[in-house]
Amino acid sequence: MKENLKVVGHDAVRLDIVEKVLGAAEYTDDIAFGPNLLHMAILGSPYAHAEILSIDTSEAKKLPGVKAVITGEDYPEKFGLYLKDKSIFPVDRVRQVGEQVAGVVATSYEIARNATKLIKVEYKELPVILDPYDSIAEGAILIHPDLGNYVIEPWLEAQPGTNIGHLRRIRKGDIDKGFAEAETIVEGEYHIPHVAHTCIETHISVSKFSLDGRLTMWNSTQSPHTQRNIMAVALGMNHKDVRVIAPPIGGGFGGKAGISMEVMAAAGAKSCPGHPVKLRWTREEEFYNSSQRTGLRNKVKIGFKKNGKIIAFKHEMFWDVGASAEYGSNVVNATGFSATGPYYIPNVYIDSKACYTNNPTCSAYRGFGYSEFSFGIESTMDKAAKIMGIDAVELRRINAIKEGEGVAYDVPMNPNGLIECIDKVAEEIGWGIEEKSDDPNKIIAKGFASVWKAPAMPANESSSAFIKFSEDGSINVMVSGMELGQGLLTVMGKIAAEVLGLTLDKVRVELPDTDRNPYEWQTVASHVTWSCGNAVKRAAIDAKDKILDTVQRAHFIDKSQLYLEDNGVKCTTQDSFYIPFSDFVITGIQTEHNTWVGGPILGSGMFMPEYTNAMVDPKTGLGGHPMVHYTVGAGAVKVEIDKETGRMKVLKMAEAFDLGKAINPDLSKDQINGGFVQGLGTAMWEQCIFDEKGKMLNDGFTDYKIPTIVDVPRDMNPILVEVPQPDGPYGARGHSEHTMIPVMPAIANAVANGLSVRIVDVPVTAEKIAMRMNDPKYKEEM
Amino acid sequence: MNHILKFNLNGEAVEVAVKSNEKLLDVLRDKLGAVSAKFGCGVAECGACTVLIDDLSVRSCITFAVEVEGKSVVTLEGLQADGPTKIQKAFIKHNAFQCGFCAPGFIMSATELISKNPSPNEEEMRHALAGNLCRCTGYQNIVDAMNEVAEDNKGGVK
Numbered sequence: 001m002k003e004n005l006k007v008v009g010h011d012a013v014r015l016d017i018v019e020k021v022l023g024a025a026e027y028t029d030d031i032a033f034g035p036n037l038l039h040m041a042i043l044g045s046p047y048a049h050a051e052i053l054s055i056d057t058s059e060a061k062k063l064p065g066v067k068a069v070i071t072g073e074d075y076p077e078k079f080g081l082y083l084k085d086k087s088i089f090p091v092d093r094v095r096q097v098g099e100q101v102a103g104v105v106a107t108s109y110e111i112a113r114n115a116t117k118l119i120k121v122e123y124k125e126l127p128v129i130l131d132p133y134d135s136i137a138e139g140a141i142l143i144h145p146d147l148g149n150y151v152i153e154p155w156l157e158a159q160p161g162t163n164i165g166h167l168r169r170i171r172k173g174d175i176d177k178g179f180a181e182a183e184t185i186v187e188g189e190y191h192i193p194h195v196a197h198t199c200i201e202t203h204i205s206v207s208k209f210s211l212d213g214r215l216t217m218w219n220s221t222q223s224p225h226t227q228r229n230i231m232a233v234a235l236g237m238n239h240k241d242v243r244v245i246a247p248p249i250g251g252g253f254g255g256k257a258g259i260s261m262e263v264m265a266a267a268g269a270k271s272c273p274g275h276p277v278k279l280r281w282t283r284e285e286e287f288y289n290s291s292q293r294t295g296l297r298n299k300v301k302i303g304f305k306k307n308g309k310i311i312a313f314k315h316e317m318f319w320d321v322g323a324s325a326e327y328g329s330n331v332v333n334a335t336g337f338s339a340t341g342p343y344y345i346p347n348v349y350i351d352s353k354a355c356y357t358n359n360p361t362c363s364a365y366r367g368f369g370y371s372e373f374s375f376g377i378e379s380t381m382d383k384a385a386k387i388m389g390i391d392a393v394e395l396r397r398i399n400a401i402k403e404g405e406g407v408a409y410d411v412p413m414n415p416n417g418l419i420e421c422i423d424k425v426a427e428e429i430g431w432g433i434e435e436k437s438d439d440p441n442k443i444i445a446k447g448f449a450s451v452w453k454a455p456a457m458p459a460n461e462s463s464s465a466f467i468k469f470s471e472d473g474s475i476n477v478m479v480s481g482m483e484l485g486q487g488l489l490t491v492m493g494k495i496a497a498e499v500l501g502l503t504l505d506k507v508r509v510e511l512p513d514t515d516r517n518p519y520e521w522q523t524v525a526s527h528v529t530w531s532c533g534n535a536v537k538r539a540a541i542d543a544k545d546k547i548l549d550t551v552q553r554a555h556f557i558d559k560s561q562l563y564l565e566d567n568g569v570k571c572t573t574q575d576s577f578y579i580p581f582s583d584f585v586i587t588g589i590q591t592e593h594n595t596w597v598g599g600p601i602l603g604s605g606m607f608m609p610e611y612t613n614a615m616v617d618p619k620t621g622l623g624g625h626p627m628v629h630y631t632v633g634a635g636a637v638k639v640e641i642d643k644e645t646g647r648m649k650v651l652k653m654a655e656a657f658d659l660g661k662a663i664n665p666d667l668s669k670d671q672i673n674g675g676f677v678q679g680l681g682t683a684m685w686e687q688c689i690f691d692e693k694g695k696m697l698n699d700g701f702t703d704y705k706i707p708t709i710v711d712v713p714r715d716m717n718p719i720l721v722e723v724p725q726p727d728g729p730y731g732a733r734g735h736s737e738h739t740m741i742p743v744m745p746a747i748a749n750a751v752a753n754g755l756s757v758r759i760v761d762v763p764v765t766a767e768k769i770a771m772r773m774n775d776p777k778y779k780e781e782m
Numbered sequence: 783m784n785h786i787l788k789f790n791l792n793g794e795a796v797e798v799a800v801k802s803n804e805k806l807l808d809v810l811r812d813k814l815g816a817v818s819a820k821f822g823c824g825v826a827e828c829g830a831c832t833v834l835i836d837d838l839s840v841r842s843c844i845t846f847a848v849e850v851e852g853k854s855v856v857t858l859e860g861l862q863a864d865g866p867t868k869i870q871k872a873f874i875k876h877n878a879f880q881c882g883f884c885a886p887g888f889i890m891s892a893t894e895l896i897s898k899n900p901s902p903n904e905e906e907m908r909h910a911l912a913g914n915l916c917r918c919t920g921y922q923n924i925v926d927a928m929n930e931v932a933e934d935n936k937g938g939v940k
Contacts, residue, residue: 013877020882021873022866023818023858027883030817200822200830200917201883250820250883251917283823485880485918670877670923677920701827701915708912709921714904716922 008498011666015489025248028204033276040268040279041112043102045094048358048694050123059118065111068271070103080326081258084151088263095323097694098288105268132318132355135163143356155614163356165325168336170350170408170621178312178347182303186384190376191761192296194688201250202281205265209273216243222257223522224512246512252484254364257524258327287699293365295320296372300380308390308398314349315339325354327363334456335369340408341377342452342632343399348408358694366737370453378449378745393426396450417658417723418632428654428717429636445754449742450634454627455525462608463532464518465539469601473581480512480520481532486736487667492536499540501564526734533729538605550598554589633657635742639750646769656719661731672718675739681707683747752780789850792860800847807831807842818858818886829914832887839894858886876927880918888914900935
């Protein structure tokens with residue numbers, strides 16, 4: 001029987017839109033901390049790779065207003081999420097330009113900044129590695145000579161004595177036999193540069209050690225509990241004495257996942273007990289010192305049977321993770337398991353290597369590596385389609401993975417609507433219909449890509465939730481999933497409202513505060529709708545049980561006859577029976593003897609997938625169950641290109657994702673539009689450009705172009721497909737990150753379709769199109 | 783050097799001590815508690831700090847505070863003194879923002895546009911808002927909301 005849903009599945013105004021439009025949302029930097037507030041500034045390294053010979057802070061300490069100067073001498077330990085290879089402040093060497101060498105706490109930011117200029121550091125320059133191929137070359141200088149001594153998660157495979165922080169291999173089937181049986185083999189080599197998240201709010205932490213030793217942090221973060229854990233362990237404190245508060249966040253996109261600059265603010269605060277200490281990145285520091293997206297050099301080789309079926313697939317990925325792999329190692333891991341794309345393939349060979357370089361450190365970025373590797377796969381698929389004379393969309397339909405077929409690590413694929421996504425996108429974009437520009441100098445072309453992504457998580461990630469009723473029957477939902485803009489508050493509110501028969505105006509969902517809200521691993525991986533949503537649903541069911549118990553005991557009606565609707569309790573056998581929640585959820589229900597039954601209604605719930613297992617055979621990647629499920633989708637663009645200048649305009653986009661169940665259909669479509677445009681930036685303009693010494697040449701919005709309101713297509717077509725996820729709340733699974741993934745290959749495929757030029761290195765700029773259009777090296781036959 | 787700066791903020795006369803090199807954004811946020819204008823870049827590239835000075839939209843992060851002597855400055859706090867404006871209501875209805883950090887800047891730029899050109903066509907509107915960066919939304923809902931405001935100002939929609 002189909003559930004008759006009253007709240008879930010319907011459009012809604014976001015729970016947080018009013019506070020944001022009225023300027024009521026207090027972001028971290030908006031909170032008033034009073035006259036005790038101190039400010040912190042950081043001295044960054046001018047070199048990408050150098051030994052630190054000496055640091056002299058004496059002059060800085062003498063500047064009036066300076067309260068503390070902190071260096072690696074004070075904090076020699078390493079930290080990190082999965083691989084502890086990162087220094088709070090380095091002791092012996094710097095590994096990227098901008099790496100923090102010292103921090104100054106002072107009464108004003110200006111004084112702190114001026115004091116950093118008085119710190120004298122002696123460096124000895126070391127050879128600089130900026131490309132993953134150089135990183136793995138024989139004789140390359142080791143960026144982390146102590147790699148073998150670092151603390152590392154048991155499911156990661158560091159390669160001490162090399163620059164490889166993690167190696168994930170997949171060996172499924174017999175790759176040599178597969179290629180031997182292939183009728184057509186198509187190869188390609190690709191390059192993805194570093195790009196930056198560019199949240200409009202830069203990273204910020206305000207940290208305070210109170211005089212009794214408690215640590216409180218107000219952080220712009222996606223990961224309050226993870227940060228609390230890292231801080232408590234590092235400082236040897238009880239978790240209960242570390243409090244991380246997550247005010248509204250001005251963009252995350254993975255860049256505020258895990259922990260980075262917050263440790264420096266805490267170090268500054270440790271030196272000045274009783275004072276809140278604010279550390280806020282400048283825009284330049286945001287480019288250097290938060291994190292960037294992993295760069296990638298990859299080689300794709302696909303073997304096909306005559307009917308278009310893929311029989312063998314080899315993918316070598318050399319990830320440029322930058323100076324630290326503390327988080328990037330998991331990008332490398334997750335993609336190592338998944339870099340086939342959404343296709344069933346019997347014989348798979350994947351090598352995914354985390355190559356240290358002296359570029360800025362990389363971590364999570366919306367898509368978690370899938371955007372990067374999908375560019376190569378989807379470009380190669382288009383190339384293959386032309387060689388075999390099969391329509392590019394049809395080739396994807398032929399290979400689309402179906403429920404039950406083995407993924408790369410040979411676990412059955414979850415139920416999915418990939419074919420439906422492909423077909424709906426193809427129809428919307430007018431696939432196969434030739435279109436001509438009114439301008440004879442311009443051509444119109446279309447490009448297509450299909451993609452997938454799984455949440456990348458430790459096997460025992462978990463979420464939990466509390467729900468508490470108040471006198472009027474309204475509820476506060478306490479979770480530590482973070483509202484990043486994706487709509488988490490509205491999703492969680494709706495799930496609770498649906499179970500409890502509440503109207504949405506009775507629901508408030510609280511932002512994380514580790515003192516008050518229960519545990520959540522992190523808001524990353526597009527997994528909170530599924531994981532945190534399950535916890536909220538269970539918390540609501542728990543509260544519902546207590547409500548029904550109370551009514552059953554007071555009214556002697558069996559609770560199987562009771563249900564929740566219209567902000568109260570109703571009965572299936574008595575039409576007139578209705579008790580509003582406001583009558584009893586705090587006070588209880590008065591009996592005929594004037595005693596009371598019940599009391600304050602609370603619910604709690606938790607969720608952890610109990611079928612996952614990250615401990616695979618490191619030689620084959622098989623034997624475990626590292627991913628919970630995949631969300632699939634497809635995207636296409638229609639572009640207009642000037643044949644002389646290469647200038648390209650995207651006229652139309654269509655993207656479809658199978659999100660299992662849309663809790664908020666309108667907000668899900670917003671995710672598609674937003675993710676598409678973020679992907680468009682990386683496809684057409686964005687790239688961190690470094691000089692030969694690792695200095696970034698475009699560390700501001702003037703030179704690092706992100707899409708503006710004039711750059712985006714006028715015709716945006718987000719499409720939702722719903723094939724339920726068996727263990728998702730109301731069948732839902734995540735899809736917010738995925739929306740970026742098809743864009744780079746769809747753009748490159750459109751250019752190849754229109755001009756027969758294959759761009760293998762993003763961004764696909766007008767210059768590249770114009771200069772390569774007639775160069776036989778880049779020619780791709782129609 | 784310190785100046786006693788006098789100007790009108792959101793309809794009220796204010797007096798505040800500022801240094802010659804202090805930026806208007808910092809004075810508004812740190813000394814006058816008007817925190818709706820945000821720091822995003824500090825060099826007028828993102829638009830998050832946009833305020834109105836004598837009805838013109840200005841990037842407060844590169845404006846010296848002393849430049850507003852005797853002038854009228856409006857931030858989001860003042861704009862909605864009589865309740866949400868028509869633009870704000872449209873932005874709410876259309877879920878125009880996600881993280882919301884860029885929202886105050888967008889609203890100030892949109893307010894300037896609509897005050898000069900009550901019914902802009904879509905391309906005029908996009909051009910006027912091109913200096914405000916949003917990383918979340920892809921801009922579609924902002925466009926939809928502004929189109930509704932423009933239509934309404936024509937008398938086209940209820």
